[in-house]
Amino acid sequence: xxxxxxxxxxxxxxxxxxxxxxxxxxxxxxxxxxxxxxxxxxxxxxxxxxxxxxxxxxxxxxxxxxxxxxxxxxxxxxxxxxxxxxxxxxxxxxxxxxxxxxxxxxxxxxxxxxxxxxxxxxxxxxxxxxxxxxxxxxxxxxxxxxxxxxxxxxxxxxxxxxxxxxxxxxxxxxxxxxxxxxxxxxxxxxxxxxxxxxxxxxxxxxxxxxxxxxxxxxxxxxxxxxxxxxxxxxxxxxxxxxxxxxxxxxxxxxxxxxxxxxxxxxxxxxxxxxxxxxxxxxxxxxxxxxxxxxxxxxxxxx
Amino acid sequence: xxxxxxxxxxxxxxxxxxxxxxxxxxxxxxxxxxxxxxxxxxxxxxxxxxxxxxxxxxxxxxxxxxxxxxxxxxxxxxxxxxxxxxxxxxxxxxxxxxxxxxxxxxxxxxxxxxxxxxxxxxxxxxxxxxxxxxxxxxxxxxxxxxxxxxxxxxxxxxxxxxxxxxxxxxxxxxxxxxxxxxxxxxxxxxxxxxxxxxxxxxxxxxxxxxxxxxxxxxxxxxxxxxxxxxxxxxxxx
Numbered sequence: 001x002x003x004x005x006x007x008x009x010x011x012x013x014x015x016x017x018x019x020x021x022x023x024x025x026x027x028x029x030x031x032x033x034x035x036x037x038x039x040x041x042x043x044x045x046x047x048x049x050x051x052x053x054x055x056x057x058x059x060x061x062x063x064x065x066x067x068x069x070x071x072x073x074x075x076x077x078x079x080x081x082x083x084x085x086x087x088x089x090x091x092x093x094x095x096x097x098x099x100x101x102x103x104x105x106x107x108x109x110x111x112x113x114x115x116x117x118x119x120x121x122x123x124x125x126x127x128x129x130x131x132x133x134x135x136x137x138x139x140x141x142x143x144x145x146x147x148x149x150x151x152x153x154x155x156x157x158x159x160x161x162x163x164x165x166x167x168x169x170x171x172x173x174x175x176x177x178x179x180x181x182x183x184x185x186x187x188x189x190x191x192x193x194x195x196x197x198x199x200x201x202x203x204x205x206x207x208x209x210x211x212x213x214x215x216x217x218x219x220x221x222x223x224x225x226x227x228x229x230x231x232x233x234x235x236x237x238x239x240x241x242x243x244x245x246x247x248x249x250x251x252x253x254x255x256x257x258x259x260x261x262x263x264x265x266x267x268x269x270x271x272x273x274x275x276x277x278x279x280x281x282x283x284x285x286x287x288x289x290x291x292x293x294x295x296x297x298x299x300x301x302x
Numbered sequence: 303x304x305x306x307x308x309x310x311x312x313x314x315x316x317x318x319x320x321x322x323x324x325x326x327x328x329x330x331x332x333x334x335x336x337x338x339x340x341x342x343x344x345x346x347x348x349x350x351x352x353x354x355x356x357x358x359x360x361x362x363x364x365x366x367x368x369x370x371x372x373x374x375x376x377x378x379x380x381x382x383x384x385x386x387x388x389x390x391x392x393x394x395x396x397x398x399x400x401x402x403x404x405x406x407x408x409x410x411x412x413x414x415x416x417x418x419x420x421x422x423x424x425x426x427x428x429x430x431x432x433x434x435x436x437x438x439x440x441x442x443x444x445x446x447x448x449x450x451x452x453x454x455x456x457x458x459x460x461x462x463x464x465x466x467x468x469x470x471x472x473x474x475x476x477x478x479x480x481x482x483x484x485x486x487x488x489x490x491x492x493x494x495x496x497x498x499x500x501x502x503x504x505x506x507x508x509x510x511x512x513x514x515x516x517x518x519x520x521x522x523x524x525x526x527x528x529x530x531x532x533x534x535x536x537x538x539x
Contacts, residue, residue, distance in 0.1 A: 005410045208391055211351065213381035213456070214408040216374070 005218065013225025016198045023194040024230060030190045031234020031287065034183040035280050039242040041176045042279070043272050048172055051264050052165055061131045061139060062156040063146050073151045074127070080149060081131055086138040090131040098126040136165050184287060191230055191291030195223050199299050206300070220300060224292045231288025235280045243273060303329040303460065303491050304350065309359030311345050311515075318357070319345040321515040327493065329459070332486040334502045335495045337512035343495045346512070347464050350493075351383060352376055364459060381409055384453030384490075388465035390445040392437040398424065398448050399433040405452045423451045427481060443474025450481060454490070461485060463494045467501065479505060 017024040063081075065074060074092070081090050093101075131146075133139060139157055146155045199206070209219050250266045304327040312318040320342045327333050337343050348354040349361060352368050361368040364382055371379050392401050399420055406416045424430045427447040437445055446466060453461060463482065467475035479494075479501050486492045496502060502509055511519035 002410045002412060004413050005407070008407050204391065205393055208393070208404075209408055210377075211380060211385050212405045212408045212452075213377045213379075215377045218377075218408055218410075 009218070009221040010225055012222035013229060016202070016222055016226040017229060019201060020194060020198050023197045024226075027190050027194040027230045028234045028237070031187050031231060031284060032237045034187045034287075035235045035284055036238035036241060037183055038180055038283065039238055039276055039280055041179060042276050043242065043246055045172055045176050046272055046275075047264075047267050049169070050267055052169055054265070055165060061133070061143060061146070063129045063131065063152050064125070064154040064156070065127055066151050066153045067125055069151050077149055077151055078129060081129060081146070084142060084145065086133050086135065086142045088132050088134045090129050093126075093128050093130055095125065095127045098128065137169075184283075187234075187287045188291045188294070191227050191288055192295045194230065195227055195292045195295040196299055198223060198226060199295070220296050223296055223300070224289060227288035227290075227292025227295075228285050229288070231284035231286070231291075232281065233284075234288075235284025239273075239277060239280055242276075243269060246272065303327055303331070303364060304493070305360075305362040306349075307360045307362075309349065309356045309361060311342075311349060311354060312357045318515050320349070320356070322359070323515070323517055324359075325510065325517060325520075327491065329491055330486070330489055332483065332492045332505075332507040333494070334505070334507055334509045335493065335512060336497070336499065336502060336509060340514075341512040342515040343512055344464065345515075347385075347462055347493075347495060350460075350462060351385065352379060381456055382459050384450075384456070384458035384461045386446070386449050386453050386461065386463040386466045388468035390437070390442075390449045390469075392445055392448055392452075394437050397434050397436050398429060398440070401437070401448055402451045402455055405455050409456055411456075419455055423455045426454075427451045441474065442470045443477055446470060446474070446478050447481065450478070450485070454485065458490065460491045460493065463492070463496075465496055466494060467496065467498050475501060 063077070065077070078090065078092060081087055131142070133142065143155050143157050146152055206219055246269050250269075254266070304325070306323050306325040309320055309323045310318050311320040323342070323346070335343050335346065345354065349356055349368075350363065352371065355369070363379075366379065368379075393404065396404065402420045402423055403416050406419060411419070421430060421433065424433055427450055429444060429447055429451070432440065432444065437448070440448070446469075450461075450466075461482070466482070467478055470478060475498060482492050482494065483505070509519075509521040510517055
């Protein structure tokens with residue numbers, strides 16, 4: 001293909017958009033709305049995921065040992081736990097440390113009462129491993145495994161937290177996937193309509209092209225360019241809007257609702273847009289390409 | 303150059319548009335195809351452009367059998383054939399220069415060549431001074447000249463003209479036919495489908511008469527005799 005043909009094709013694609021201004025604008029607006037909602041969802045979901053991960057990292061499974069277990073066996077159990085893929089890290093909490101922590105929490109300001117236990121650790125059998133996980137949804141598997149290990153008396157888990165987090169994560173995933181799919185369908189449909197109008201408007205020109213000896217590429221490419229440009233512009237506009245809005249909204253929440261900002265940490269705009277920009281642009285271009293390809297196959301027999 | 307062997311074309315319902323047509327047009331010939339509406343002239347043009355496929359028979363153009371040309375090869379095949387229509391089929395939103403240049407862009411010609419070729423072609427059809435005009439600003443005859451320039455700019459070996467004078471007054475019709483004769487004198491094979499018997503008689507060229515999808519008369523059979531004795535085709539009327 002000659003470079004002049006390439007530029008001619010690009011120019012004709014832009015001319016098509018200009019000739020069908022109203023339809024092109026409608027398509028760009030729809031695409032903007034779709035990508036805006038996609039970006040909005042993505043920002044919410046990414047922030048939520050990050051928060052969930054933070055909570056997950058604090059959820060621990062605790063294992064207690066059988067009475068009279070040797071230190072060597074405790075170490076062996078530690079090694080077995082460390083080898084598991086579900087485990088991100090684990091900590092040994094000795095009986096003395098457990099009693100110190102307990103005293104700090106429950107005997108604060110009443111040290112005399114605690115002193116009455118001097119030399120006699122009431123939590124003598126409470127040495128344990130606190131196990132932190134990579135993914136709380138794998139807690140069940142780990143707990144079953146831990147229960148099967150010799151020397152472990154009890155496994156304590158926060159099943160409710162784990163299940164709730166896992167379920168909520170899945171729910172958010174399903175809802176966002178569903179909404180995004182519907183939006184993408186609408187966008188493809190609208191771009192397809194715009195291209196159909198473009199083809200009808202240029203039917204005579206297409207007929208002449210075919211008689212003169214234009215290749216399939218030459219006839220079809222301007223419509224593909226049209227679809228891609230609509231997709232690209234329709235993706236770029238909402239990204240700009242979201243960039244400005246995201247910063248403003250996060251600033252506003254952190255300023256107005258201190259208690260929220262103490263509990264949760266929002267991702268920075270760069271962290272969110274690092275993935276969102278390429279994904280949204282590829283999505284826009286992909287939808288534009290798909291919409292135009294479908295229409296060309298249907299309405300443009302070369 | 304153009305050879306039809308027992309070509310038939312039937313559309314879905316009943317009567318064939320072309321019925322067992324055999325025809326041979328040599329390189330450099332000027333041929334008129336005449337006949338009433340529905341006689342099969344337009345179908346013949348469409349078959350030659352490979353817009354339609356024959357139901358039966360073989361068509362050979364420039365030594366290539368059309369039924370052996372694959373779909374993706376059709377554009378290149380068509381570049382050897384220039385076409386002119388009764389309704390000109392110019393792009394109304396482009397000026398004369400761009401209408402002619404369009405044909406070169408379609409085949410991927412470089413901008414440098416286009417800038418050289420288009421003015422030359424517009425001069426040939428006598429419209430060099432009007433290159434910036436739009437089709438609506440031109441007379442019917444001028445528009446047809448632009449259509450001819452567009453058809454010829456890619457130097458086709460064959461020019462097919464479907465009723466090229468159908469929308470023109472007598473003077474313009476004559477000018478267009480003179481232009482076509484010049485084009486033919488330069489070596490291009492010209493096939494003109496027309497109703498205009500006055501022009502056909504006066505031009506003294508080969509005439510093929512069609513009726514109900516068949517060739518009922520071909521002046522070539524008695525061409526040399528007729529040419530010598532009467533100076534061309536004689537209408538039966």
